[in-house]
Amino acid sequence: MKTELLTERVALFQGDAAQVAQVLAPSSIDAIVTDPPAGIGLMDKEWDGDRGGREQWVAWLAGVMREALHVLKPGGHALVWALPRTSHWTATALEDAGFEVRDIVMHLFGTGFPKSLDVSKAIDKQKDNREAVLAVTRWIAEARNRAGLTNAQIDAFFGFNGMAGHWTSQGAQPHVPHEDYWPALLELLGVNELPEAIRSLAEGLISDKGKPGPDWFRRPVTGTHKEAAAGQRWLANNGLRSTPAPSSRRDIPATDAARQWQGWGTALKPAAEHWILARKPLVGTVAKNVLVHRTGALNIDGCRSSTEGKERWPSHVTFGEEAATHLSAEVPRFFYVAKPSRAERHAGVGHNFHPTVKPVGLMRWLCRLVTPPGGTVLDLFTGSGTTGIAALAEGFEFVGIEREPEYLALARARIEHALKQVRGEVTP
Ligand SMILES: C[S@@+](CC[C@H](N)C(=O)[O-])C[C@H]1O[C@@H](n2cnc3c(N)ncnc32)[C@H](O)[C@@H]1O
Known part of the structure; x- marks a missing residue:
């Protein structure tokens, strides 16, 4: 030292x-x-x-x-x-x-x-795309079986530890592969062309990743939180943003479920x-x-x-x-x-x-x-x-x-x- x-x-x-x-x-x-x-x-x-x-x-x-x-x-x-x-x-x-x-x-x-999660907002943000995700992971699981491969072999090929389980899951935590992995995955599975239906599902899911579900966009915006307003004004005055950022906007629930849990959070x-x-x-x-x-x-x-x-x-x-x-x-x-x-x-x-x-x-x-x-x-x-x-x-x-x-x-x-x-x- x-x-x-x-x-x-x-x-x-x-x-x-x-x-x-x-x-x-x-x-x-x-x-x-x-x-x-x-x-x-x-x-x-x-x-x-x-x-x-x-x-x-x-x-x-x-x-x-x-x-x-x-x-x-x-x-x-x-x-x-x-x-x-x-x-x-x-x-x-x-x-x-x-x-x-x-x-x-x-x-x-x-x-x-x-640092509390707004439960009502989280409910309206939910996205129900599980069926679409499962359709993609089901297709990968079937292609894996046709190729006579195991998840462990797919993991070893990519240098992952357990990811192939998510890519092929029909139960917990199904996950659509990131776009960068698709070409190598198809080659490994011996597939020349991805079926059109699966391709459009996967593309939609990848580009939607992290975006809130449709109810979120139906939440009526009523203003801006006081503490965020000053920052918003500065951004607007400097031509950087004209509408409030989703995190600072004051809005009201769009669905019954979100209305029921309005005012609930996760932290003191x-x-x-x-x-x-x-x-x-x-x-x-x-x-x-x-x-x-x-x-x-x-x-x-x-x-x-x-x-x-x-x-x-x-x-x-x-x-x-x-x-x-x-x-x-x-x-x-x-x-x-x-x-x-x-x-x-x-x-x-x-x-x-x-x-x-x-x-x-x-x-x-x-x-x-x-x-x-x-x-x-x-x-x-x-x-x-x-x-x-x-x-x-x-x-x-x-x-x-x-x-x-x-x-x-x-x-x-x-x-x-x-x-x-x-x-x-x-x-x-
Ligand atoms: C919470 S801060 C202390 C702040 C301090 N009480 C003050 O008033 O400025 C903790 C500090 O520990 C240092 N630190 C983290 N790991 C360390 C280690 N293994 N040995 C020595 N210092 C370390 C960090 O760089 C950091 O500056």
Whole structure:
């Protein structure tokens, strides 16, 4: 791993977090505060009922955290970000790595956008072309039999794994071959010319692929969604589009079935993120561990919020600004932090293009909760360096690892700027 920057208080490494134990001494870190990639890309298959994505992701994170466990002091805490939907994966990975899961800090915010399927629209979009698809796959199956071939042989010829089963299926998931495969398929099947009826069916299905069924075009359009309207106006003003895109148009159902399911969706608006709070096993009791290693306990007094002269015990719920405005009477009981301002996000770099920048205030509170005074915080997935800025502001030392050089460059610039602020060389 390449060391990018080293001052007395900060070390940055460019490389894979899984190699952390190769660059840091055993039991040299007081706390881990980290925001790993959500793993959505790896999870694609999971939603189809294939557990491959889940297993792979949990094994990957457990591998990284197992290495991190070596460099953490006994009783040291880890706070690891997770999406609520997959936070049980993150917790499992931490347990598999040898951590003890202690709690989940839930940070509530109000800016999420629901990624929900509009069921009524989906009903009107349906296309009933199964009979046509089955006619094509039936013809291919018969031609296969006439040629004395098996699906495995067709797969081997194209280098596929199971596709011939879909091309010839009369049951589940029948699939018409893409136009590029037809010439080679006909040659393999020993067919000189495709019957006209099958050709026109296949051509129609291929060119219709992905297009909604006829009911969709009968949905009366009544306007544009408010949030999309501005974008639409811009496109229209610039001569790029005169009618609303299907995704932004406001319309009403065309069929009885769609009317019945109007208002039904598949997802809630995201308004929380989880931070899994885990601990490396203690050596002896909490008291002994704290006296020997200074780790094992949480900084309760350092993380209290005060209201009306009362000091509140820190809770495992924290609030972002937007969520807090809806709950103003109750919020003072909780730790509450604004989302990163433009100034905060871009300070020291001109433009911070990292997609998932955390608020410094939240990261300061999390670092303070789990790190003994003057201790060292490790972030295995540093991104643009927000944990580092927060750790330094709290008087801690910081070690960061980031795989992507362009993100590490952002982190270095933001942290150098924060160091200047701490030294009073620039105004915050
Ligand atoms: C969610 S982002 C962290 C963002 C950060 N909290 C911030 O405020 O800028 C996760 C980061 O982990 C990095 N990453 C992904 N896999 C990695 C690996 N194996 N080792 C180190 N870094 C990795 C990604 O490049 C990404 O910048």
